[in-house]
Amino acid sequence: MTVASDVPLPVLGARLREARRARGMSQADAAAGIGVSRPTLISVEQGKRVPTAAELVDFARLYGRDVHELVRDTPPVEALTARFRAVEQGSRDTKAAVDELQRLADDVHELELSEGLTIQRRWPDEYDVAGLSSAAAATLAADEERKRLGLGDGPLLNLRQVLESDVGLRVFSLPMPSAVAGLFAVVEPVGGCIGINSRHPFERQRWTLAHEYGHFLLHRYSAEVTSVVPGRSRDEQTAEAFAAAFLMPKDGLIRRFQQARRQRGGTVTAVDVLQLGAAYEVSAQAMALRLEDLELLAGGWWDSLVQRGLKVQEARDTLGIAIQSRDEDTVPKRAQYLAVEAFLEGRLSEGRLARLLRLDRVAARDVVHRLAGSQDVAHEGETQRWLWEPEPETQASD
Amino acid sequence: MTNGDPLLLDACGCINLAAAFPLESLSADLGRPIYIVEQAASETLFLHRQIDGERVKVQIDLGAIPALRLDGDRELELYVRLAKRLGDGEAASLAISHCRQLELVTDDRTARKVAGREAPNARIRGTAEILKALATSMAPPDDEVARALRRVESYASFRPPHDDPELSWWLSAREFAE
Numbered sequence: 001m002t003v004a005s006d007v008p009l010p011v012l013g014a015r016l017r018e019a020r021r022a023r024g025m026s027q028a029d030a031a032a033g034i035g036v037s038r039p040t041l042i043s044v045e046q047g048k049r050v051p052t053a054a055e056l057v058d059f060a061r062l063y064g065r066d067v068h069e070l071v072r073d074t075p076p077v078e079a080l081t082a083r084f085r086a087v088e089q090g091s092r093d094t095k096a097a098v099d100e101l102q103r104l105a106d107d108v109h110e111l112e113l114s115e116g117l118t119i120q121r122r123w124p125d126e127y128d129v130a131g132l133s134s135a136a137a138a139t140l141a142a143d144e145e146r147k148r149l150g151l152g153d154g155p156l157l158n159l160r161q162v163l164e165s166d167v168g169l170r171v172f173s174l175p176m177p178s179a180v181a182g183l184f185a186v187v188e189p190v191g192g193c194i195g196i197n198s199r200h201p202f203e204r205q206r207w208t209l210a211h212e213y214g215h216f217l218l219h220r221y222s223a224e225v226t227s228v229v230p231g232r233s234r235d236e237q238t239a240e241a242f243a244a245a246f247l248m249p250k251d252g253l254i255r256r257f258q259q260a261r262r263q264r265g266g267t268v269t270a271v272d273v274l275q276l277g278a279a280y281e282v283s284a285q286a287m288a289l290r291l292e293d294l295e296l297l298a299g300g301w302w303d304s305l306v307q308r309g310l311k312v313q314e315a316r317d318t319l320g321i322a323i324q325s326r327d328e329d330t331v332p333k334r335a336q337y338l339a340v341e342a343f344l345e346g347r348l349s350e351g352r353l354a355r356l357l358r359l360d361r362v363a364a365r366d367v368v369h370r371l372a373g374s375q376d377v378a379h380e381g382e383t384q385r386w387l388w389e390p391e392p393e394t395q396a397s398d
Numbered sequence: 399m400t401n402g403d404p405l406l407l408d409a410c411g412c413i414n415l416a417a418a419f420p421l422e423s424l425s426a427d428l429g430r431p432i433y434i435v436e437q438a439a440s441e442t443l444f445l446h447r448q449i450d451g452e453r454v455k456v457q458i459d460l461g462a463i464p465a466l467r468l469d470g471d472r473e474l475e476l477y478v479r480l481a482k483r484l485g486d487g488e489a490a491s492l493a494i495s496h497c498r499q500l501e502l503v504t505d506d507r508t509a510r511k512v513a514g515r516e517a518p519n520a521r522i523r524g525t526a527e528i529l530k531a532l533a534t535s536m537a538p539p540d541d542e543v544a545r546a547l548r549r550v551e552s553y554a555s556f557r558p559p560h561d562d563p564e565l566s567w568w569l570s571a572r573e574f575a576e
Contacts, residue, residue: 006482007482052471052474053471053474053475053477053478054471054474056478057468057474057477057478060486066481066485066486067477067478067481067486067489068481068482068484068485068486068489071478071481071482072482073482343507343508344507345507346507346508346510346511347508348508349483349484349485349488349506349508349509349512350409350410350485350488350506350508350509351409351410351441351484351485351486351487351488351506352484352485352508354441354485355485360442360443360444360455361409361410361413361441361442361443361444362413362444362445362446362455362553362554362555363446365554365555365556366446366555369555
């Protein structure tokens with residue numbers, strides 16, 4: 001019996017091995033769970049024996065995977081979890097987040113291969129910062145990247161889009177334990193992958209993105225699990241300094257700070273710092289600490305404000321500074337468009353679309369309507385809306 | 399459409415029909431036994447309803463729809479083959495529809511294409527076709543049909559695609575003025 005015979009056996013074997021490892025099962029346990037001998041299981045994982053359909057269904061159940069995940073013909077992105085295995089992963093929830101990052105990268109990679117599109121990489125070389133302090137290394141990389149990407153020195157409001165489209169990284173938003181801010185690894189064939197915690201506030205997510213981008217630029221081939229409380233290692237300190245310098249570039253920030261000071265007749269208040277934070281889409285604390293680092297505010301200014309009872313949220317409400325929604329787009333926007341196009345043209349089923357987006361069916365349909373539709377204003381000022389639909393099918397296109 | 403023959407729903411069709419009418423009475427209203435395969439039933443099935451100005455997910459109660467299980471090498475092999483291109487629920491639904499020659503309700507373009515090539519015995523019906531048949535056989539008031547179709551559009555975010563043969567019926571029936 002040759003089940004799924006058009007899936008290359010080595011690929012099928014690799015997928016089964018990856019799924020077993022992600023489940024944390026030994027070969028002996030898996031073999032017992034399926035009711036085959038261990039040599040038989042090894043033979044299947046080595047791509048030497050064709051599993052029966054019933055065995056594949058049992059494997060999927062045992063490993064908590066969809067059958068589709070096991071029988072698709074793209075090789076698994078095994079290296080991603082392997083790369084993370086080399087670092088401290090912390091809790092079981094953190095390991096689950098790493099596994100989910102791999103599965104998301106796998107899903108998007110499969111989609112891109114099946115659609116014949118690959119992500120354009122516009123990666124700079126790793127910055128040579130040997131011999132520099134963390135602060136100097138971070139400033140060098142942040143300034144050069146701003147220049148390379150043509151970002152100027154103002155607030156950077158579409159960071160995720162820049163990293164996905166202009167750099168060619170894959171950014172995913174997925175649930176993680178609250179103490180974990182993000183994940184980062186570069187593995188082939190998927191390239192640079194960043195995971196941000198979908199449960200964190202928007203400003204924290206942006207900070208994490210910039211932090212992980214710092215790792216990409218400066219320590220590209222080490223996988224990172226980034227904690228909310230920054231680690232003490234030099235690499236972590238540099239990535240933190242990079243996030244500050246990249247999100248709040250010195251020259252532009254000084255200009256805006258001076259403008260605020262002039263408007264107040266030479267002083268700066270907490271209100272100005274809150275407004276600067278909102279303009280740069282960073283937290284008030286991050287802005288204040290950056291201003292302290294740049295010696296625009298006295299050291300300890302923020303701490304003393306907090307000790308005196310500053311309530312940031314109340315102050316923001318009073319000033320009418322809106323809370324931005326969390327970024328909960330699980331997969332990169334480009335992958336969403338690609339998936340919707342494939343869905344509308346009958347190359348991606350609704351079940352697979354929903355799975356890729358990690359949404360229920362109706363929510364996935366809403367994404368289709370949102371991304372396939374387009375609005376504009378017509379001559380008379382009325383709103384026009386178009387919904388993209390594929391051409392009627394012909395025999396030839398089938 | 400043969401009266402009395404069993405009807406199989408995939409997740410896509412099940413969501414749409416559940417938005418239109420209570421699933422508990424669907425079998426009696428259509429005069430046909432209704433089934434769903436286990437894989438399709440286990441895929442999260444929600445409607446999205448507007449409650450107090452917010453869009454809220456409401457779990458679909460599948461208690462009235464018996465679940466079928468894949469059985470035998472033929473069904474399992476076809477299932478695994480189809481799962482290479484489809485989601486598990488779609489693959490299992492098509493496999494059973496093909497092997498047991500059950501009519502399958504799905505509006506999924508990809509599932510329909512794959513069925514044409516790899517599960518030719520599967521007889522595919524669309525949501526609009528089923529609802530039109532229901533409207534014809536039950537002859538409910540026009541405004542009730544219009545409300546049902548609008549519920550599908552609202553709760554299930556579904557309207558038949560431009561090439562659905564019953565699209566014009568749908569568009570005309572949904573516009574009935576109360």
